[in-house]
Amino acid sequence: MKAAHRLLKEDGAIWVIGTYHNIYRVGKLLQDIGFWIINEIIWEKNNPMPNFRGVRFTNAHETLIWAKKSEGGKYTINYHAMKPFNDGKQMRSVWNLPICKGKERIRVDGERVHSTQKPMALLYRAILSSTNPGDVILDPFFGTGTTGAAAKILHRKWIGIEQDKYYIPIAKKRIDQIQPEEYTIQAFDIKDKKRLAPRVPFPHLLEYGLIKPGQSLYFNQNPKQTAVVKPNGNLLYNGFEGSIHQTAKHILKGKPGNGWLHWFFADKKGEFLSIDILREIIRNDLNEPTE
Numbered sequence: 001m002k003a004a005h006r007l008l009k010e011d012g013a014i015w016v017i018g019t020y021h022n023i024y025r026v027g028k029l030l031q032d033i034g035f036w037i038i039n040e041i042i043w044e045k046n047n048p049m050p051n052f053r054g055v056r057f058t059n060a061h062e063t064l065i066w067a068k069k070s071e072g073g074k075y076t077i078n079y080h081a082m083k084p085f086n087d088g089k090q091m092r093s094v095w096n097l098p099i100c101k102g103k104e105r106i107r108v109d110g111e112r113v114h115s116t117q118k119p120m121a122l123l124y125r126a127i128l129s130s131t132n133p134g135d136v137i138l139d140p141f142f143g144t145g146t147t148g149a150a151a152k153i154l155h156r157k158w159i160g161i162e163q164d165k166y167y168i169p170i171a172k173k174r175i176d177q178i179q180p181e182e183y184t185i186q187a188f189d190i191k192d193k194k195r196l197a198p199r200v201p202f203p204h205l206l207e208y209g210l211i212k213p214g215q216s217l218y219f220n221q222n223p224k225q226t227a228v229v230k231p232n233g234n235l236l237y238n239g240f241e242g243s244i245h246q247t248a249k250h251i252l253k254g255k256p257g258n259g260w261l262h263w264f265f266a267d268k269k270g271e272f273l274s275i276d277i278l279r280e281i282i283r284n285d286l287n288e289p290t291e
């Protein structure tokens with residue numbers, strides 16, 4: 001495990017990076033202690049170090065393992081929000097990024113400080129995709145503190161551990177110099193928005209047992225405007241039959257109405273609750289990551 005670089009988030013998700021020298025052993029050990037692999041990411045280096053002796057192929061990638069403590073349970077993935085990194089398309093498991101070079105590479109007296117300083121882009125991407133502002137990230141192989149630097153810019157908290165005392169003031173100075181933009185939820189929250197939420201047709205509420213066939217729904221909480229739910233999800237209102245939207249439009253005398261916002265059900269205590277709450281329950285269930 002020595003050369004592998006780990007980044008552990010408090011919900012138990014973990015990122016590990018390594019090369020063929022160690023990554024297979026690290027993966028095996030992780031699985032042996034019950035970790036569940038969410039993704040294997042290939043960091044494809046577009047400017048790898050050449051193989052000087054010319055005895056094997058140039059090693060042009062490193063492997064990241066993103067795993068969580070056990071098979072069940074939640075973990076953070078900002079799935080939709082990461083699409084801009086791939087021209088609006090689903091993010092893939094091969095990340096083409098340059099190795100750390102140029103101004104980004106920390107030097108003292110012209111000499112590179114750390115032979116394996118990671119590029120900011122790699123940590124930025126891992127942190128942004130799998131954590132939210134305020135989350136705590138532990139990097140027990142801190143080196144020059146790239147994890148801390150990316151975490152600070154993104155308003156995450158971080159804990160770094162490093163065995164080589166030489167790197168500690170260098171990492172500290174680097175992170176101290178970073179002045180993130182002021183945090184506001186509007187600017188930094190990238191959680192999947194409602195408009196990106198999965199579409200849930202009303203009949204799904206019946207399939208999920210959240211609404212029963214024959215149950216009554218109330219238009220704008222008005223007990224005098226009651227509809228009955230048919231087994232196929234249509235509503236029957238005073239002889240008119242249609243979807244939640246069509247019946248709302250019918251009651252509104254032709255004015256379009258969003259049925260999700262107009263129809264209410266009565267809970268066990270007789271209080272009116274919006275059917276939209278039930279849609280959210282299904283959405284949360286659908287959003288629950290599955291393997």
Ligand SMILES: C[S@@+](CC[C@H](N)C(=O)[O-])C[C@H]1O[C@@H](n2cnc3c(N)ncnc32)[C@H](O)[C@@H]1O
Binds near residue numbers: 003114117144147
């Ligand atoms: C791959 S480097 C990390 C580079 C870092 N991500 C960066 O961008 O600068 C791994 C670091 O882990 C440190 N390290 C190795 N074994 C360690 C241990 N058992 N405890 C703490 N640090 C350790 C090494 O000194 C080295 O700086």
